[in-house]
Amino acid sequence: VAMMVPDYSLIAEIMLYAEGFKEAKDLSRKMTKLYKLSSEQLSQQFHYDFGMRAVKSVLVMAGALKRSEPNLSEDVVLIRAMKDSNIPKFLSHDLPLFNAIITDLFPEAKIPESENAELVKEIREQLISQKLSDTKGFVEKVVQYHETLKVRFGVMLVGPTMAGKSTVLKTLANSYTSLAKKRNATKQPPHPDFKTTELVILNPKSITMEELFGNFDNISQEWTDGLASKFIRDFSSIDTPDKKWVMFDGPVDALWIENMNTVLDDNMMLCLSNGQRIKLNFTMRMLFEVQDLAVASPATVSRCGMVYLDHEVIGIESVIKGYVDNILAPLLPEKYVDHVFKQFSTSFIKATNFTRKFGTEPIATVDSNLAFSVTKIMQALLSNGEFNAKKCADEFLKKSIDRIFLFSFMWGIGGSLEPMS
Numbered sequence: 233v234a235m236m237v238p239d240y241s242l243i244a245e246i247m248l249y250a251e252g253f254k255e256a257k258d259l260s261r262k263m264t265k266l267y268k269l270s271s272e273q274l275s276q277q278f279h280y281d282f283g284m285r286a287v288k289s290v291l292v293m294a295g296a297l298k299r300s301e302p303n304l305s306e307d308v309v310l311i312r313a314m315k316d317s318n319i320p321k322f323l324s325h326d327l328p329l330f331n332a333i334i335t336d337l338f339p340e341a342k343i344p345e346s347e348n349a350e351l352v353k354e355i356r357e358q359l360i361s362q363k364l365s366d367t368k369g370f371v372e373k374v375v376q377y378h379e380t381l382k383v384r385f386g387v388m389l390v391g392p393t394m395a396g397k398s399t400v401l402k403t404l405a406n407s408y409t410s411l412a413k414k415r416n417a418t419k420q421p422p423h424p425d426f427k428t429t430e431l432v433i434l435n436p437k438s439i440t441m442e443e444l445f446g447n448f449d450n451i452s453q454e455w456t457d458g459l460a461s462k463f464i465r466d467f468s469s470i471d472t473p474d475k476k477w478v479m480f481d482g483p484v485d486a487l488w489i490e491n492m493n494t495v496l497d498d499n500m501m502l503c504l505s506n507g508q509r510i511k512l513n514f515t516m517r518m519l520f521e522v523q524d525l526a527v528a529s530p531a532t533v534s535r536c537g538m539v540y541l542d543h544e545v546i547g548i549e550s551v552i553k554g555y556v557d558n559i560l561a562p563l564l565p566e567k568y569v570d571h572v573f574k575q576f577s578t579s580f581i582k583a584t585n586f587t588r589k590f591g592t593e594p595i596a597t598v599d600s601n602l603a604f605s606v607t608k609i610m611q612a613l614l615s616n617g618e619f620n621a622k623k624c625a626d627e628f629l630k631k632s633i634d635r636i637f638l639f640s641f642m643w644g645i646g647g648s649l650e651p652m653s
Contacts, residue, residue, distance in 0.1 A: 252298055311341055315343070321390070355374050358403050380539055385496060389521045390523075392598055398481075409429050445461050460478070464502050471513075478518055489528060490532070548599050552580060556573045568630070580603060583645050591646075606640050606645065609644050
């Protein structure tokens with residue numbers, strides 16, 4: 233079988249002309265060079281993809297941006313599209329290199345910030361209402377998720393455990409629903425992005441393939457839908473402008489994700505083993521929440537948009553603040569909440585660095601997980617029926633809280649170490 237490498241530059245040029253760009257020839261060469269340099273110079277990650285599907289999604293996004301903001305110069309439109317579709321998936325140490333490549337290729341271009349003021353304000357309100365920290369990095373990740381969902385039918389949230397993936401998903405869904413209600417209440421015209429969002433979450437690895445996609449009964453030969461096929465069938469039959477999201481929260485592997493390939497590409501069709509085909513509509517999205525894509529095939533990676541989160545996005549101090557405010561604050565007198573937070577945040581990094589340097593963990597932990605353990609042990613001790621911090625006399629309350637914190641801190645962080653450590 234004769235095969236050939238597609239001419240990315242020519243394909244990009246034709247698509248840019250089709251999207252209305254006048255300088256398509258020059259821009260297509262620069263874009264192809266950017267993707268070539270990125271694939272060669274950035275770190276090798278399982279969720280990185282610089283293939284034909286990635287190029288196509290950038291060109292579609294660039295066309296939409298050009299139509300929405302016709303006064304922007306064409307190179308700025310293309311740069312913004314390339315940044316919006318690539319930056320969400322990059323690790324922090326790859327970002328400066330990617331920006332440097334763009335600066336080299338477009339030395340005179342000045343990119344204005346994209347306007348998402350209404351959405352950003354709502355995201356911050358949603359986070360504050362849940363007593364979570366509205367850090368700039370985390371809000372940016374929610375906005376990046378929003379931008380990626382506009383151009384990709386399947387989107388993966390990738391990152392280590394407790395990095396905030398589920399919070400990104402739920403915060404964006406709640407923000408969409410809240411903004412839709414506010415616009416409806418004030419009789420403003422509906423926004424194409426802000427719609428009531430219905431979200432279904434399932435774990436694909438907790439059930440068998442038959443329970444996920446459906447199977448025939450061996451005796452009666454009757455077809456029974458699986459969880460995924462039922463939700464997808466139900467959502468596809470609802471003819472409303474509301475957003476409908478199906479979230480697969482679990483490891484991605486070749487056993488079940490390959491059945492989703494026709495769903496994630498341009499066909500948007502779920503093919504079942506009984507011969508049925510379920511056509512999905514544009515109000516639906518297939519979402520995935522995974523730790524990594526080590527065993528996913530390139531076909532799957534190329535079909536999905538990626539948003540990467542790591543622990544640096546939120547910062548351990550914001551995590552600790554959230555745990556103290558949500559879990560410990562109701563159990564402590566108000567004047568001691570800040571005291572506990574200061575003790576916790578100043579000691580935590582030193583303690584975790586020490587244990588990881590000199591101790592041995594049979595099962596690897598992450599900082600957020602250790603902070604949560606400390607908080608839950610302290611909650612258990614403060615919730616003890618024989619001790620009520622809010623009714624204790626001041627003269628020994630501070631000492632008691634310090635002792636409880638010290639015990640919780642020691643076991644929360646040291647509990648994961650080997651006995652000899």
